[in-house]
Amino acid sequence: MTLATKPEFLKDQPNLRKVGKEVRQRLADNPNVWKVPTDKAEIFAVADFMTAEECARMITMIDEVARPSTVFDLSYKDGFRTSYSGDVDPYHPFVKMIDRRLDDLMGIEPSFGETIQGQRYMPGQEFKPHHDWFHPNTSYWEIETSRGGQRAWTAMVYLNNVEEGGSTDFTDLGMSIEPKQGVLLLWNNADEGGLPNPATIHAGRPVVRGVKYVITKWYRAKKWR
Numbered sequence: 001m002t003l004a005t006k007p008e009f010l011k012d013q014p015n016l017r018k019v020g021k022e023v024r025q026r027l028a029d030n031p032n033v034w035k036v037p038t039d040k041a042e043i044f045a046v047a048d049f050m051t052a053e054e055c056a057r058m059i060t061m062i063d064e065v066a067r068p069s070t071v072f073d074l075s076y077k078d079g080f081r082t083s084y085s086g087d088v089d090p091y092h093p094f095v096k097m098i099d100r101r102l103d104d105l106m107g108i109e110p111s112f113g114e115t116i117q118g119q120r121y122m123p124g125q126e127f128k129p130h131h132d133w134f135h136p137n138t139s140y141w142e143i144e145t146s147r148g149g150q151r152a153w154t155a156m157v158y159l160n161n162v163e164e165g166g167s168t169d170f171t172d173l174g175m176s177i178e179p180k181q182g183v184l185l186l187w188n189n190a191d192e193g194g195l196p197n198p199a200t201i202h203a204g205r206p207v208v209r210g211v212k213y214v215i216t217k218w219y220r221a222k223k224w225r
């Protein structure tokens with residue numbers, strides 16, 4: 001049995017299929033959305049999603065909340081995700097504006113969206129190859145899938161240009177995306193049939209020179225809050 005057909009994945013399959021279809025149609029109608037040419041995963045980009053001023057403002061907010069990042073099953077010292085991260089205040093009017101802009105572009109029910117997370121990578125820091133979807137038989141599976149279900153879409157905005165390094169690499173697809181200020185990157189973590197898509201495996205490569213800031217918002221298969 002391949003990873004993507006685990007029985008635990010069947011529960012959210014209809015929800016993932018539905019959210020996938022809704023967002024796919026919404027994005028197809030938007031001339032500002034560019035589809036990355038691959039048929040193994042649904043990945044999209046939008047230039048100038050945030051202005052330089054908005055990016056700078058968000059960076060300041062990230063610096064205020066950033067702590068060593070964790071991944072659900074791992075702690076910072078495992079070296080899997082060595083960036084610093086934190087949730088920016090979801091009630092701040094500026095954050096709410098960006099949140100709404102994302103929800104509107106995606107056409108997803110706002111209650112499906114997690115809180116926006118900010119992330120900062122200093123030289124040498126990285127996020128090793130991973131899937132954003134939840135894996136069964138982990139310490140977090142029960143709790144996370146009982147509130148909101150599986151992760152459906154990922155939305156990530158690059159807040160600055162990085163001098164060297166820090167690309168987002170889709171390692172199975174042989175694709176490397178350089179950070180560019182204001183660019184929104186979106187991908188469906190599931191396939192069209194509603195199963196987690198192994199081909200979405202990706203990494204935040206180590207920053208070599210400069211600093212890298214991003215915000216990430218994950219959307220679930222159903223209501224998260």
Ligand SMILES: O=C(O)CCC(=O)C(=O)O
Pocket residue numbers: 119127132166167168169202203204205214216
């Ligand atoms: O920083 C990146 O380029 C990737 C970040 C990422 O994969 C995540 O936050 O889930």
Ligand SMILES: [Fe+2]
Pocket residue numbers: 130131132202
């Ligand atoms: Fe990720």
